[in-house]
Amino acid sequence: MDAAASTGARRLLRIFYALLLLFLYAPILILAVFSFNDGDPSFPLQGFTTQWYGKFFASPLLLEALRRSVIVATASSVIALILGVLAAFALIRRRFVGKPAASALFFSPLVIPYLVFGISLLLLFTLVDKILKQTAGVYIGLGLHAVVIGHVVVTLPYVILVIMPLLERLNISLEEAAHDLGAGTWQTFRRVTLPLLMPALFSAFLIAFTLSFDEFAIASFLVGTEPTWPVYLFAQLRVPSQLPQLIAVSSVILFASLFVVLLAEIIRRMVERRYGAEYATRGLA
C-alpha cells in the first residue's frame, strides 16, 4: 500500500496539478492569441494578423529599450558571476573571522524590498552628485550604470546560492592532484576547478541574466532618461493604442525566455550526466 495517497487521492491531486498548470499558462496563452488579433485585445476576435509583429521591428524606441536591457543584463550578470565565484570560494573553502556576518550580508539582498533598495540607491546617487557638483563641478547622474550596480547587488545572492552546493561537492583531491603534478594555483583553477564548475556557472549566469532583464522596481528609480525594456514597457502600458503591439513583443520575449529556460535545463542535465553522478545537482536551477 502506498502510504502517501490512495488511488482516489492521487487522481484528485493530479487533477489539481493540471488545474494549476491551466491557471498558470492560460493568461500567457491568451496574450499570445491576442497578439495575432486584428484589433483591440478583447473578444470577439477580429481576425488574424501579423501586423503587430511587423510594427515591433519598426519601432526604434522599443528596440533601443530592448538593447539597453540586454546590455544591463549582460554586464550585471558577468560582474555578479565573478563576485559570486569569489564569495562562494571564501564561504566554502576558507575559515575566517566574521563568516556568519559576511554570509548574512551576502544573502540579505534576497529579502530587502526592491522598492526600498531602489530608493536608497537613488538617494545615494543624488547625494554623491550634489557633493561632486559642489567640489569638482561634475556629476555622474543616473542611467544604465546605476541600474547595473543595483542589479549586481540583488543577483549576487542567487549566483552564490547556485555555485555553493556544487563547490561543496567538488572533490578537492582533484585540485590537490593537479597541484602535486606541478600546476600552479591559477592553472589549477583554470584547468580543473573552472571546468568542473561550468554547469553551475551556466545556471547562475542564466538566473542572473533573466532576473536583471526583467527587473522593474529598482530600474524604475535609476534609469534616468535611458529606459530599459521593463521600464519602457511599463510606460507604454498606459497608452491603450500601443497594447496590441506590446502584447506581440511580449509574447515573443515570453516564449523565447520559456524556450531558453527549458533548453538550459536540458543542457545542464546533459553536462551533468557527462561529469557523472558525483556532481549531479538535485532539483532545478
Add this chain to the structure above:
Amino acid sequence: MDSADDARRWRRRDRASTAGLLSGPLLWLLLFFLAPVIYVAVYSVGGIKIFPNDTGVLSLGDWKHFLVGGSVYMGLFWKSIRIALTVSVIVVILAYPVGYFLALCAKKRKYVLLLLIIAPFLTSYLLRVLAWEVILGDSGVVNAFLSAVHLRSPDHPVTWLLNSQFSVILVLAYVWVPFVALPIFVSLDNLDGSLLEAASDLGASRLRTFLRITLPLSLPGVIAAFVFVFVPTIGEFVTPLLVGGPRGYMYGNAIADQFTKSTDWQTGSVLAMFLLLVVAALMVLFGRYVRVRSVAA
C-alpha cells in the same frame, strides 16, 4: 626550512588569499548596499540635507508624525499587511498539494513536472500582470464570456474584477505560486519515505500519517514559502499600480509616490525605513525556518 616555518608561511598565504577572495564582493555590498541603506536611515531623521526644503536638523518629527500622528500611511501599512497575509495563505494552499503530488506521487517525471510549474516565474513579471488586465478588464475575457452566455449585458460589465483589492490579491497570488512550489517541494521530497511506511505498517490511516508525520516534517518548507511571499508583498507597488486602481493602492505605492509624484523625500525615507525595519524583524523571527538554500536548491 623546518615544517613549522612552512606551515606558518602557508597560513599567511591562505589568509592573504581569503582577503583577496572576500574584498571584491564585500566592497561592492558595503558601497552599494549597506551604505545607501544607512544613508536613507540618516536622511529619514534629518541628518543630511539634499533639497532646500529639507529640514537639515536632526529630529524624530517625521517618525513621530508617522507612528503616532494617526497618519494615513499607517492605515495603508495595515491594509498592505492584510493583503500580504491573504496572498501568502492562498499561495501556500495552492502550492502545497502540488508539492505533495510532485514529491510523493509523481515518481520519475517529478522534476520535469516541477519545471513546468516554475517556468512562468522566469518569464516577464510585467507581462504576466498585463495578461490579467486583458482578462479582467471591462471588455476583457471574463466579461466577454459573461455577456456571451447572457449572464450580464455588455453595457454593465462586472467592474470589481479589475482595479480592486480582489484583482491585486488574485494577480499577486498568480505571480507567486511558481516561486513557492519549490521550497514546499524540496521539504516534502527530502522526507524519509520509510517514516511513512512505518506509520502505515503500525496501522495509521493515511490522514493520520499526513497529519502526524508529513505535515509537521514539511512545516519548515511551508513557513519558508510563507515568509518568501509575505515579506516582499508588504512592500509591493508594481502590481497595485497596474491592476489595483485607487482601491488597490498599497503602502508601497505611498512610498514610491513620495519619490516620483511629490518631492517629500524625507517622509518617503521614513516610510521606507519603517518597511525595512518590519522586514528585518520578520526575518529575525522566522529566519531560522528559512534556509536560504531552499530557494535555489
